Amino acid sequence: MGKPNITFRLYAITGENYHPGRSMVSVMEQAIRGGADIIQLRAKDTSKRELLAQAYALRELTRRYDVPLLINDHIDVALAAEADGVHLGQEDLPLAEARRILGEDRIIGISTHNIAQALEAQAGGADYIGVGPVYPTGTKPGRQAVTTDYVREAAAQVRIPFVAIGGITLDNVDAVLEAGATRICAVSAIVGSDQPAETARAFKQRIRAYNAHGASASSLKQVLINGRQEWTDAVTIAGLVEQYGLGAKRIVVELNGVILAREAWLHTSVDEGAKLELVHFVGGG
Numbered sequence: 001m002g003k004p005n006i007t008f009r010l011y012a013i014t015g016e017n018y019h020p021g022r023s024m025v026s027v028m029e030q031a032i033r034g035g036a037d038i039i040q041l042r043a044k045d046t047s048k049r050e051l052l053a054q055a056y057a058l059r060e061l062t063r064r065y066d067v068p069l070l071i072n073d074h075i076d077v078a079l080a081a082e083a084d085g086v087h088l089g090q091e092d093l094p095l096a097e098a099r100r101i102l103g104e105d106r107i108i109g110i111s112t113h114n115i116a117q118a119l120e121a122q123a124g125g126a127d128y129i130g131v132g133p134v135y136p137t138g139t140k141p142g143r144q145a146v147t148t149d150y151v152r153e154a155a156a157q158v159r160i161p162f163v164a165i166g167g168i169t170l171d172n173v174d175a176v177l178e179a180g181a182t183r184i185c186a187v188s189a190i191v192g193s194d195q196p197a198e199t200a201r202a203f204k205q206r207i208r209a210y211n212a213h214g215a216s217a218s219s220l221k222q223v224l225i226n227g228r229q230e231w232t233d234a235v236t237i238a239g240l241v242e243q244y245g246l247g248a249k250r251i252v253v254e255l256n257g258v259i260l261a262r263e264a265w266l267h268t269s270v271d272e273g274a275k276l277e278l279v280h281f282v283g284g285g
């Protein structure tokens with residue numbers, strides 16, 4: 001099977017209380033369409049039966065969009081629903097036990113609230129860690145904020161992917177990115193938004209702007225890649241293929257409906273609104 005790709009940037013977590021009258025699947029679909037590239041099912045007051053039903057529904061959705069699905073807290077539900085992994089906190093099942101049950105092919109994320117916990121999770125083989133709560137948040141009331149100081153520490157010392165979480169909104173995300181986060185996670189700001197896709201898109205744009213090392217937001221272009229809206233600062237098709245880690249792979253690039261010869265990638269610009277299909281051939285032959 002092999003571990004799913006976890007090169008995520010925007011992590012959206014479910015929070016049904018934040019969108020009364022709208023279905024979880026439709027809200028999460030909008031988040032994905034806006035650019036959320038990993039999803040977590042988190043429902044603290046739901047029966048296990050109901051959680052499993054939700055996991056099946058999100059499993060179908062995330063497979064359709066080729067986005068990893070993680071289950072908060074419940075390893076058994078993750079296994080039953082064939083999710084890509086779990087997220088565990090400091091009071092959940094320990095990482096070593098979880099790894100023994102889940103094996104190497106599933107993702108395990110661990111919440112951390114200080115650098116000692118972060119380094120312990122890293123040494124224990126976590127695939128990523130959560131760093132938070134950066135700001136006070138109604139989603140986890142009563143938890144003391146770790147502030148952007150801990151984000152700065154994590155950026156300096158942690159060598160596995162870390163995602164900043166907790167009270168992050170479009171109004172404060174720049175400070176979190178400035179502190180060194182390259183991945184952002186949100187519940188209320190995305191699923192509580194009237195327009196989850198637009199909000200996710202705006203988060204993704206800010207993340208990409210900071211990740212592009214010196215690229216200003218104005219150098220970003222919005223393009224459609226395999227049916228998904230993405231932001232890129234790539235100048236050429238060759239650069240864009242590299243950005244997606246596909247440079248060495250056997251792929252075909254279709255640009256605005258026309259197949260582009262590999263020799264032309266270096267000389268073809270990526271323009272705002274470009275429609276791309278990146279088709280990756282798997283297997284030998």
Ligand SMILES: Cc1ncc(COP(=O)(O)OP(=O)(O)O)c(N)n1
Nearest residue numbers: 072073087088089090111130165185
């Ligand atoms: C990405 C991410 N980070 C942190 C958490 C919090 O996990 P935990 O501390 O176990 O708290 P609960 O979510 O279980 O209330 C998370 N779920 N996801």
Ligand SMILES: Cc1nc(C(=O)O)sc1CCOP(=O)(O)O
Nearest residue numbers: 132133137139166167186187188
């Ligand atoms: C679930 C969770 N875990 C946190 C941690 O720091 O471990 S903060 C948090 C809540 C995130 O929700 P919102 O984006 O609505 O603040």
Ligand SMILES: [Mg+2]
Nearest residue numbers: 073088089092
């Ligand atoms: Mg937990």
